[in-house]
Amino acid sequence: MAEQQTNTSTSRLGRGLASLIGDVPKDVTSIESQQEFNVERLPIEKIQANKQNPRSVFAEDELVDLANSIKEKGVVQPIIVREIDNSGSYEVIAGERRWRAAQIAQLDNIPAIVKKLSDDDALEIAIIENVQRSNLNPVDEATGYQRLIDIYNYTQEDLARVIGKSRSYIANILRLNNLPTKVKDYLSEGLLTIGHARALVSLENAENLADMIVSKGLSVRQIEHLVKNPVGSQKKTKNTSIKDKNVSSLEKLMTDAIGLKVQIHAKDQKSGRVIINYTSDQHLELVKDKLLG
Numbered sequence: 001m002a003e004q005q006t007n008t009s010t011s012r013l014g015r016g017l018a019s020l021i022g023d024v025p026k027d028v029t030s031i032e033s034q035q036e037f038n039v040e041r042l043p044i045e046k047i048q049a050n051k052q053n054p055r056s057v058f059a060e061d062e063l064v065d066l067a068n069s070i071k072e073k074g075v076v077q078p079i080i081v082r083e084i085d086n087s088g089s090y091e092v093i094a095g096e097r098r099w100r101a102a103q104i105a106q107l108d109n110i111p112a113i114v115k116k117l118s119d120d121d122a123l124e125i126a127i128i129e130n131v132q133r134s135n136l137n138p139v140d141e142a143t144g145y146q147r148l149i150d151i152y153n154y155t156q157e158d159l160a161r162v163i164g165k166s167r168s169y170i171a172n173i174l175r176l177n178n179l180p181t182k183v184k185d186y187l188s189e190g191l192l193t194i195g196h197a198r199a200l201v202s203l204e205n206a207e208n209l210a211d212m213i214v215s216k217g218l219s220v221r222q223i224e225h226l227v228k229n230p231v232g233s234q235k236k237t238k239n240t241s242i243k244d245k246n247v248s249s250l251e252k253l254m255t256d257a258i259g260l261k262v263q264i265h266a267k268d269q270k271s272g273r274v275i276i277n278y279t280s281d282q283h284l285e286l287v288k289d290k291l292l293g
Contacts, residue, residue: 039078041109047081047090047099050126058100066097067104075102078111080129082122090114093122094129124152131163138197139188142176149174175201183210195220199227258290 079095092099093115102110117125130136131144148154156174160167176187176197183206186192191214199220200206213223247264254262258276260283266272278284 039111039113042081042090042112042114043109044099044103044107046088047079047092047110047112048084049096049099050092050122058097063097063101063104066101070098070101070105070107075107075111078113080115080125081112082115082117091122093117093125120151124148128162137188137190138173138176138194139184142173145170145174146177172198178202180207182207186210186214193220196223199223203227258287260287 075098077095077098079098080093081090082093083089084091090112099110127144127148131141136144145154145159148159149156154162156167156170159165159170163170176184176194178201179187179197183192183197183200187194187197192210196210196213196218200209200223203209209223209226212218212226218226247266251262251264254274261277263275263277264272265275276287278287
């Protein structure tokens, strides 16, 4: 079964997106190319967004820039759609940014290639088409790769071949999926760079450090130094030495008096916690008698 899944995955590789949907024309301005690739001009209002699009963020300023380009030159490359249940309406599979920008440019119709695709094929194409784009934010890119792994049994080597990236690049991007949601949000919004994010992966205090990066504008080098030399490490060492010198003997006296292990954790010279360790109901009764008796 595993071998069959591997063969299925491998058979879909090769030229990436083109191997799944056929070559897409780079220029559809000529009638010949439109006929060759069966490009239709579909009414904008008959097309809807793909609910499973891996891209969750569409930068408004970038869409406006693209809309201005479309006003001047038209839609140079057609979008790819599939018909929804023979309804005469269509779902965008690839090219949602162009479709959104065309709406801003107030076009009545848009060049499109209509494909007959299953739900699985449509999702796979949407993911691959998006992760191949250089302007996809790192969080959506990492999510897209993970979906290809989870749903279609892609390996990291498969992804590297399809996307045209190194395996180490794929591995590093996938690690971003382990970040807390708050850190991912910062990254999606452009408040953190991917360098910052990589430095925060697997850290217990990742959210606190992310807040610090955003509020203080720390560089990647500064945060890497902070991770290697955490603030407070000197204080911790100092507190430990104070405990060793001034508190250990008191812990021993209290342990001997109660008959149970006592630990003292001093935050500073004026405050802290006293912990009495017990392992049975009888021990707890003993502590109660000592304290209340």
